[in-house]
Amino acid sequence: MNNESSCPEIGTPSRAWRSRADAWEFLGYALKQLAMGRHGGSSDSGLQAQVGRAFGLLQAVELYWAAPGLEALAQLRGHVDAGDYQLGLDLMARMTHVVPAAGTGSEQRTGTRPVRESPDEDIPEGLEPAERPRFEVLVVDDLTGQEAEALKADMSAQRRPSDAFIYEVTVVPSYEDALVAVLLNPDIQACILRPGFAVNSKQPLGRDLRRFLAGHVGGGLQAMRPLGxxxxxxxxxxxxxxxxxxxxVAGVSIEDLAGSLTKRFRRIFRRQDHLDLHLSLLSGIAERYETPFFTALQDYSRRPASVFHALPISRGGSVGSSPWIRDMADFYGLNLLLAETSATSGGLDSLLDPHGSIKRAQDLAARAFGAQRTYFVTNGTSTANKIVHQSILAPGDVVLVDRNCHKSHHYAFVLAGAQVSYLDAYPLDQYAFYGAVPLASIKQRLLDYRKAGRLDEVKMVTLTNCTFDGIVYDVERVMEECLAIKPDLVFLWDEAWFAFARSHPVYRRRTGMAAAGKLDASFSDPAYAARHARQAAALHDPETGEPADDELWLRTRLIPDPAKARLRVYATQSTHKTLTSLRQGSMIHVFDQDFRDLNQEAFREAYMTHTSTSPNYQILASLDIGRRQVELEGFGLVQKQADLAVSVAQAVARHTLLKKYFRVLTSRDLIDAPYRETSSPMPLRDGLAELEDAWRRDEFVVDPSRLTLDISRTGIDGDTFRHSYLADDHGIQINKTSRNTVLFMTNIGTSRSAVAYLIEVLVKLAESFEDPNRSPRHQGKLSPGLAAGTTPPLPDFSSFAARFRRDASSQDGDIRAAYFESYKAGATAYLSARELTEKVLGGAEVVSAGFVTPYPPGFPILVPGQVITNQTLEFMAALDTREIHGFDHERGYRVFTEQPETAAQ
Structure with a gap:
């Protein structure tokens, strides 16, 4: 047992699943050893002591789980105390379906019957209880043990063989215990509140939980009436x-309560309404379990049909009878072919004009992600970004955008004809990638446009949240302060790598949809309007009413006018990147108060423009099923994902050999000091309370599930490390590298075994670096010149050439005009790196005719119409990446031949 598991206090919630699973697994192992007599003497006392510590941990946490629960734990402890080890083993064998599996962190829902007998025993053969999805119901009421057991028996008595789901009940006595339960136990899917609960917990809560609860348990609760x-x-x-x-569940006068409490509760019951409560619990789960399109596709695949239109593969027609390609059916399975169709009948609906199962699936996704409306996209977030931009931007509209954003945004601006005003993220030069755009830079740009009298032209702000490297914005604050300067600003948050964040209570507040919902509630609060009025008086000249000096606006945390501000927020998410979906499955989430009046038709046309008339139904079905998973188990999966990443970081920091060659970069490395108020280098490692504190206060935070590993001390560049050392030698796949870093990301599918294997591989690599006789192949790839800080500084965006700007003072450029100018015969030529450097150093203005995007780092170093600087060329010369989009290795850079003077004549 490790120290966490032996601690009698309940530690940080993010690690509770692991400690609990390890404790149960250890008890199974120890009981087997004791029952078989594989012990003796001092080893017997040592094993008994470890068993005692495991029981101590489980005694603290098992209150918050219905299964196995405290009753089963007490039975097991009784057998152990009596020395009846075989009886203990038999008891554990009977509850294997609910004992946590230490290897995966998930509950095992298959096996023999539960410890507690129930009407489940009458279920017909072929539909055993373990085969139906199980969940737990939390009841909050200060009941005696006998009362709690009677309540559980009453609720269990309502079970019927036809029930689609099975639930078990856990009862906690207090307000604090209720919050701890929903944080620790991801199997809880419903909560029943009864008036008798206390405020404080009597459980041995650790420091982290106490700190977290302090921010969620108000000081006036003791004096409140029960209803409050x-x-x-x-x-x-x-x-x-x-x-x-x-x-x-209330005792009296529920009629009086019903009208005023409907927003807070799904339903209100009297204590005697056991059957209605039971049916409501199952109905609530059924609504989240519903997958309208996936179910319709399953139904379609089961019906006989003859195809007399497109898609020969439909129903397996062109595959099943072929002697040459039947291995396709063997590999993918018949269901894939049976579900393949181009029809929109039979409940399958049309993605381009949904009114049935797809419409319902999208509505459920909107509910799951906190959006007003959601749209499915079957060709990736690249297309989702183009749809949003085309629906919002018209030629001449100004868009503020992080230059370090995905290339799909840049191409979208070409299509829309927008005036692009690039914002620079703060650079992390020593690691050769960017952070994020400081809020002060965004505010300054908006104030510049206000001073120039062009603020009305600014239509949109586009930012990546979180960045590929895990930098996360304070979304609410960015929108709040920007709306204080321009109340009708539209926001697009590219959350391609952040779809999972909705499922975590701390991450959620930094998503576009959650922040929009929070601001929407704030804008309707009279106290918020009063705060704005007080601030507005200080930010405007009392005599003229004109805005005060821009410096004052920059120093002030701005509050928008809730009477004028409009929340127009869009988020694009790559469901397939961080949640369950087939590749290219994405979603567009919308929280736009003016959508119906200002954007509905434009959005529809943009959606029609970029969406295939033959969408992949398998991708749509996977989006539907992925949404179900988010609502029913997303919380537990995301908690596990983050915790496993922290365990890797801790292993690297603690292992003598690993820390000699590797270092996981922390918040202090990735976020410059001016953008951090808190001091913890890895907040989640220090506990959920520390994480929440950082995510509330800091301008930027780092997603804990992303680990940037500094490998500079190995002397190996990131690209070689990724391909030769990880992928080729050990089968470990990663996506992102820089010259001296590699990025590891855990996800909701990451297992403890995979984490253990990664650590094992890193140790093996470190051992090989210690060996002076390592293989010549590896010896040849060592490069001592890769120490952090040796890479040339990352280039900022220089400027658009004058002919693509409105005037000399304009910071935005017409990227569309530059892009299409390159189509003209003789307008462009190729210059080698040497020739281009000579021209630039000689004082000539050379303008890029296209995008140049090296992978890594993966952002456009040059865009059409951009003036090429020596800083850019130095950085490009230092890159040793094998893939550079827009750069011809034989001919060089494509540039405009026409000089600005000629163009102006």
Whole structure:
């Protein structure tokens, strides 16, 4: 047992799943050893002591789980104390379906019957209880043990063989225990609040949990009437896990309560309404379990049909009878072919004009992600970005955008004809990649446009959240302060790598949809309007009413006018990148108060422009099923994902040999000091409370599930390390590198075994670096010149050439005009790197005719119409990446031949 598992206090919630699973697994191992007599003497006492520590941990946490639960734990401990080890083993064998699996962190839902007998025993053969999805229901009420068991028995008595799901009940006595339960136990899917609960927990909560609860348990709860406590608890539970169904069970006067509490509770019941409550619990799960399009596709695949239109592969027609390609059916399976069709009948619906199952699936996705409306995209977030930009931007509109964004945005601006005003992220020169765009830079750019009298032309701000390297914005603050300068600004948050964040109570607040919902609520609060009025008086000249000096606006945390500000927020997410979906499955989430009046038709046309008339139905079905997973198990999976990443970081920091060659970069490395108020280098490592504090206060934070590993001390460049050392030698796949870093990302599918293997591989590599007789192949790839800080500084965006700008003072450029000018015969030529450097150093203005995007780092170093500088050329010369889009290795850079003077004549 490790120290975490032996600690009698409940530690940080993000690690509880692992500690609990390890404790149960150890008990199984120890009981087997004791029952078989594989012990003796001092080893016997040592094993008994470890068993005692495991029981201590489980005694602290098992209150928050219905299964196995405290009752089963007490039975097991009784057998151990009596020396009846075989009886203990038999008991554990009977509850294997609910004992956590230490290897995966998930609950095992298959096996023999539960410890507690129930009406499940009457279920017909072929539909055993373990085969149906199980969940847990949390009841919050201060009941005696006998009362709690009676309540559980009453609820279990309502079970019927036809129930689609099975649930078990856990009862906690207090407000604090309820919050701890929903944080620790991802199997909880519904909460029942009853008026009798206390405020404080009697459990041995650790420092991290106490600190976290301090921010969620108000000081006035003790003096509140029961109804006030219930409402406060319902709000907190919904804030932490909005997917949960919350019910109120009251003793009297529920008719008087019903009208005023409908927003907080799914339903209100009297204590005697056991059957209605039971049916409501199952109905709530059924609504989240529903997958309209996936179900329609399954139904379609089961029906006989003859195809007399497109798609020979439909129903397996061109595959099943072929002696040459039947291995396709063997590999992919018949269901894929049976579900393949170009028809929109039979409940399958049309993606371009949805009214049935696709429309319903998109509505459920909007609910899951906190959006007003959601649209499925079957050809990736590249297309999703183009749809949003084309729907918002018209030729001449100004868009502020991080230059370090995905290339799809840049191409979207070409298509839309927007005036592009590039923002520079803060550079991390020593690691050869960028951070994010400081809020001060965005505000300064907006104020510059205001001073120039062009603020009305600025239509949109586009930012990547989170960045590929895991830098996350304070989304709410960015939108709030920008709307204070321009109330009708539209925001696009590219959350391609952040779709999973909705499922975590801390991450969620930094997503576009959650922040829009929070601001929407704030704007309707009279106290917020009063705060704005006080600030507006200080930010404007009292005599003229004109805005005060820009420096004052920059120094002030701005509050928008809630009467004028419009929330127009879009988020694009690559579901396939961080959640369950087939490749290219993406979503567009919309929280736009003016969507119907200002953008609905334009959005529809943009969607029609970029969406195939033959969308892949398998991708659509996977988006539907992925949404179900988000609502029913996303919380637990994301908690596990982040915790596993932290375990890798800790292993690297603690292992004597690993820390000699590798270092996981922390918040202090990746976020410059001016953008951090908190001091923890790895907040989640220090606990959930530390994470929440950083994510509330810091301008930028780092996604804990991303680990940037500094490999400069190995002397191997990132690209070689990725391909030769990780992929070729050990089968470890990663996506992102820089010259001296590699990026590891855990996801909801990452297992503990995979993490252990990664650590094992890193140790083996470190051992090989220690060996002076390592293979010549590896010896030849060592490069001592890769120490951090030796890479040339990352180039900022220089400027657009004068002929692509409105005037000399304009910071935006017409990227569309530059792009299409290159189509003219004789307008461009190729210059080698040497020739281009000579021209630039000689004082000539040379303008790029296209995009130049090296992978890594993966952002455009040059865009059409950009003036090429020596800083850019030095950086490009230092890159040793094998893939550079837009650069011809034989001919060099494509540039415009026409000089600015000639163009002006």
């Amino acid at each position: 406590r219930i409402l406060a608890l319902a709000e907190e539970i919904s804030g932490l896990r909005p997917e949960l169904d919350v019910y109120l």
